[in-house]
Amino acid sequence: MREEVLKLVNHEPWIECGENRAYLKWGHYPETEGMLDPLSIKRAFVIDSGGEKPVVVGRDKESSQKGGLFLEFEAEKPYMVGVELDRGIYSITDDNKWIFGDKRLASGYTIRETRWFWGYIKAYTFNDEMGEIKPFAAGFEFEIMPEVLKPFKSGDKMKIQLIFRGKSVNSVVKVGTKDGIEEVAVDGFCEITLKEGVNVIVARYVDKISTGVYDKRNLTATLTVVAR
Numbered sequence: 001m002r003e004e005v006l007k008l009v010n011h012e013p014w015i016e017c018g019e020n021r022a023y024l025k026w027g028h029y030p031e032t033e034g035m036l037d038p039l040s041i042k043r044a045f046v047i048d049s050g051g052e053k054p055v056v057v058g059r060d061k062e063s064s065q066k067g068g069l070f071l072e073f074e075a076e077k078p079y080m081v082g083v084e085l086d087r088g089i090y091s092i093t094d095d096n097k098w099i100f101g102d103k104r105l106a107s108g109y110t111i112r113e114t115r116w117f118w119g120y121i122k123a124y125t126f127n128d129e130m131g132e133i134k135p136f137a138a139g140f141e142f143e144i145m146p147e148v149l150k151p152f153k154s155g156d157k158m159k160i161q162l163i164f165r166g167k168s169v170n171s172v173v174k175v176g177t178k179d180g181i182e183e184v185a186v187d188g189f190c191e192i193t194l195k196e197g198v199n200v201i202v203a204r205y206v207d208k209i210s211t212g213v214y215d216k217r218n219l220t221a222t223l224t225v226v227a228r
Contacts, residue, residue: 014176014200014222015071015081015123022081022123024057025068029176029200032067035059040085040119044071047136048079055081078126078149082138085119089214102213114214118142123224124149141165142205144173144223147189152227154196161189162203162221169205176200194227201225 013036016023024041027033044055056072063070071081091099091106091114099106103114120140126133132148147159162169168188175182177195184190192201200222207217 012200012202012220012222013083013085013119013121014202014224015083015121016066016068016198016224017081017123017125017226020073020075022071022073023063023066023068024071024083024121025066027067028181029198030178035064035067036069036085038069040087041083042086043084044082046073046075046079046081047138048075048077050076055083078124078130078133078136080122080124080136080138082120082122082140084140085121087117087119089114089116091115104213113216116214116217118217118219120219120221122222125226126151128228140221142203142219142221144201144203144221146223146225152194152225154194154227156194156227157191158194158225159189159191160186160201160223162186162205164205164207164219171203171205174202176202194225196227199225199227 011027013026014029024036025032026036038057041057044057046053046055053073058070089102091111094110094112103111120142122138126149128151132150135146135149143163145161145163162171171186173184173186175192177199178197179195184192203221205219
């Protein structure tokens with residue numbers, strides 16, 4: 001059990017966009033590891049200039065070959081695809097057992113800590129000829145927000161901010177590209193140098209508000225941007 005729960009912490013989901021179809025993947029970019037459980041998806045949507053629209057989630061031969069679930073929708077560029085995940089509540093005992101459930105389901109065990117895992121995933125797609133625009137916000141509880149959107153090129157710097165419940169927070173982001181993973185500290189804002197191809201930006205935040213059901217909430221946010 002412990003190994004499976006560690007995968008929840010150490011792996012992350014991300015979205016790669018195509019034409020009115022995207023792929024929801026799981027692992028460490030660019031490597032996928034298994035298929036994300038579709039039952040963990042609580043919300044899937046796309047936002048364009050016309051507002052928010054629904055997204056259909058599924059699996060077919062093409063998406064399986066790409067190592068993910070498909071997200072299908074109708075939208076006009078520029079648009080943002082978003083997915084919200086509930087990965088469940090897990091408890092760890094004093095003797096290092098991981099229990100799938102909260103404190104109420106772990107009666108009889110001495111629980112060290114209980115955590116709830118959530119994921120907030122989004123990706124932007126835009127027209128090659130457009131100029132700078134203000135990005136659509138997903139409205140997630142925890143979100144990576146770029147300052148502007150434009151047709152990014154390799155070597156461009158993108159300024160981002162981490163937002164938790166409407167307020168800026170500090171953390172460290174990991175940026176996965178074809179060249180590997182880099183870490184960048186976020187102190188209010190930070191600048192990320194984009195590389196050619198897919199750039200997957202990952203941030204984590206711990207909500208320390210304790211309840212009778214769990215002690216903390218582990219929140220993961222990912223943002224995918226493509227540079228030409």
